[in-house]
Amino acid sequence: ALALGVRALQLSDELEETRAALAVLGDPAAREVALAAGRGRLVVAPDGRAVLLVAGLAPAPPGKTYELWVIENGRPSPAGLFEGGAPLVLVEGTVDDGDVVAVTIEEAGGAEQPTTKPVVASNPV
Numbered sequence: 001a002l003a004l005g006v007r008a009l010q011l012s013d014e015l016e017e018t019r020a021a022l023a024v025l026g027d028p029a030a031r032e033v034a035l036a037a038g039r040g041r042l043v044v045a046p047d048g049r050a051v052l053l054v055a056g057l058a059p060a061p062p063g064k065t066y067e068l069w070v071i072e073n074g075r076p077s078p079a080g081l082f083e084g085g086a087p088l089v090l091v092e093g094t095v096d097d098g099d100v101v102a103v104t105i106e107e108a109g110g111a112e113q114p115t116t117k118p119v120v121a122s123n124p125v
Helices: 002-025
Strands: 031-037 040-044 050-054 064-072 075-082 088-091 100-107 120-122
Touching (some): 002 040, 002 050, 002 088, 050 120, 075 088
Antiparallel strands (some): 031 120, 064 075, 064 100, 100 120
């Protein structure tokens, strides 16, 4: 029963994240930003909420995770972890004019600063 309760909470969180991502994608004032590395696009709402749409990003290798970064004036800030395989990733925090959103492969649990070259990176917003 405890395992079912935990899974129900995980599903609830995933559903909420999907709803938030769809709200950004459905915002008629949202703008698309091309990627400088990787395949896909970044969609940014006027209030800075953002969704990264990625194509062809396989699941992270065992013991690794993908980590999102919002890079402002050359300074990266962690913006979420994901396992890959899904085309839609909600960026935690906000993305402002001039920021770059990037994805690196990190050890499971993430890192405080990027330790690898980005596999996905947007052009400046």
